Amino acid sequence: MKKTVHFGAGNIGRGFIGALFSQSGYHVTFVDIAEQIINQLNEEKSYQVKLATDKGETTKINNVSGLNNMTQENEVVEAIQQATYLTTAIGPNILPRIAPLIARGLKERVNSQNEKLYVIACENQIGATDILRNHILEHLDDETKGKLDGRIYFFNSAVDRIVPIQDNKGSLDVLVETYYEWVVETSEIIPEVQGMKIVEDLAPYIERKLFTVNTGHAVIAYLGYLSGKSTIDQTLADEKIAKQVQETLKETGAYLIKQYGLDEAEHTKYINKILERFKNPYLNDAVTRVARGPIRKLGPEDRLVRPATEAQKAGLSYSNLAKAIAAALLFDFNEDEEAQKLQAMIKENGVMNVLKEISKLEENSEVTKEVINQYEKLQQEVK
Numbered sequence: 001m002k003k004t005v006h007f008g009a010g011n012i013g014r015g016f017i018g019a020l021f022s023q024s025g026y027h028v029t030f031v032d033i034a035e036q037i038i039n040q041l042n043e044e045k046s047y048q049v050k051l052a053t054d055k056g057e058t059t060k061i062n063n064v065s066g067l068n069n070m071t072q073e074n075e076v077v078e079a080i081q082q083a084t085y086l087t088t089a090i091g092p093n094i095l096p097r098i099a100p101l102i103a104r105g106l107k108e109r110v111n112s113q114n115e116k117l118y119v120i121a122c123e124n125q126i127g128a129t130d131i132l133r134n135h136i137l138e139h140l141d142d143e144t145k146g147k148l149d150g151r152i153y154f155f156n157s158a159v160d161r162i163v164p165i166q167d168n169k170g171s172l173d174v175l176v177e178t179y180y181e182w183v184v185e186t187s188e189i190i191p192e193v194q195g196m197k198i199v200e201d202l203a204p205y206i207e208r209k210l211f212t213v214n215t216g217h218a219v220i221a222y223l224g225y226l227s228g229k230s231t232i233d234q235t236l237a238d239e240k241i242a243k244q245v246q247e248t249l250k251e252t253g254a255y256l257i258k259q260y261g262l263d264e265a266e267h268t269k270y271i272n273k274i275l276e277r278f279k280n281p282y283l284n285d286a287v288t289r290v291a292r293g294p295i296r297k298l299g300p301e302d303r304l305v306r307p308a309t310e311a312q313k314a315g316l317s318y319s320n321l322a323k324a325i326a327a328a329l330l331f332d333f334n335e336d337e338e339a340q341k342l343q344a345m346i347k348e349n350g351v352m353n354v355l356k357e358i359s360k361l362e363e364n365s366e367v368t369k370e371v372i373n374q375y376e377k378l379q380q381e382v383k
């Protein structure tokens with residue numbers, strides 16, 4: 001049986017990427033630090049993926065097992081020897097932490113065989129696989145680096161499926177939305193995986209996804225949080241916020257249409273389809289999940305700041321994006337480590353310095369001025 005190694009046995013790992021591999025005839029070895037999940041995968045050897053619909057259709061996912069990358073390093077290295085694919089869905093901030101072990105696995109592999117291995121990071125981040133590759137290279141000697149060509153391939157990808165936090169503690173089963181899209185950038189002919197779409201240029205796909213699905217989601221999450229809402233669908237039922245989301249997506253849309261020559265009517269359809277996905281009540285998707293990690297989400301290349309700076313450069317409107325950035329700056333959820341760190345930074349150094357440090361926005365840039373203007377207005381509104 002073909003084999004694949006997937007780092008991150010969480011929501012996207014089990015509910016999306018691992019499930020597609022299993023359905024394509026692969027044995028999936030999940031690598032994670034969550035001991036309970038690893039034990040259950042090894043004991044139960046399967047789990048159910050349940051669709052967030054009124055019928056709640058389920059699919060059984062077979063041929064799965066687990067390894068703990070903290071306590072079973074040798075076994076992970078061995079699994080990498082046998083795999084055709086190595087994927088991750090672990091969170092962008094975790095990629096540097098798993099890179100040393102992947103590097104060990106790759107070193108052993110290229111010194112003992114010529115079979116091709118395809119590495120794909122499935123994270124909400126532009127160029128996540130390139131970033132992972134650079135971390136891996138830091139842990140390889142020149143001789144090993146020289147052997148990667150033609151053996152180890154690194155492909156960027158875009159992943160789109162809403163998988164909320166699961167409220168079935170103790171079960172491996174995962175509730176997912178029906179829709180999914182996994183786009184992988186390569187011009188190589190690679191072993192087929194059901195549901196994987198191959199493209200030669202990922203940029204329009206990942207930007208369209210990140211600056212529509214993720215920007216829209218972030219606006220709902222941050223404004224929902226500020227107005228005391230619990231879930232995404234509940235927030236979108238608030239007409240004022242729904243209008244604000246539309247206005248923000250018009251701004252990212254204008255940039256995407258200009259940048260990639262998208263058809264305006266098609267793009268409007270794409271936006272509307274996404275808004276329908278967000279309204280799914282069966283997902284019960286918490287605003288605090290979608291808002292998680294505000295420091296990462298306020299990064300210069302991420303879903304809020306990049307479209308704002310690109311729109312500004314292109315002479316397009318960005319005031320609604322500035323409002324979204326301002327709302328993210330006000331996210332003070334006390335169970336989110338990044339939110340707490342962000343609030344401490346704002347308290348100590350002020351918003352302008354935080355925008356400079358985290359978002360790489362110049363002090364007196366037009367975008368910075370507009371964000372501060374929106375931040376002050378929002379602060380008054382939520383008082």
Ligand SMILES: NC(=O)C1=CN([C@@H]2O[C@H](COP(=O)(O)OP(=O)(O)OC[C@H]3O[C@@H](n4cnc5c(N)ncnc54)[C@H](O)[C@@H]3O)[C@@H](O)[C@H]2O)C=CC1
Nearest residue numbers: 008009010011012032033034089090091123124161162163
């Ligand atoms: N949940 C969703 O709807 C979507 C998530 N994504 C992306 O997928 C990635 C994963 O997200 P989720 O699955 O939602 O998160 P999650 O929190 O459900 O899963 C992450 C998994 O990584 C594991 N992990 C954390 N640190 C680790 C380490 N050092 N070594 C090994 N495993 C470690 C955790 O134990 C957890 O099982 C993120 O980059 C996210 O942006 C992308 C599209 C959709």
Ligand SMILES: O=P(O)(O)OC[C@H]1O[C@](O)(CO)[C@@H](O)[C@@H]1O
Nearest residue numbers: 124160161162213214217290292
């Ligand atoms: O996973 P992140 O990057 O923290 O952001 C949450 C976002 O990811 C998703 O879970 C999947 O795209 C979206 O639901 C949401 O926009």
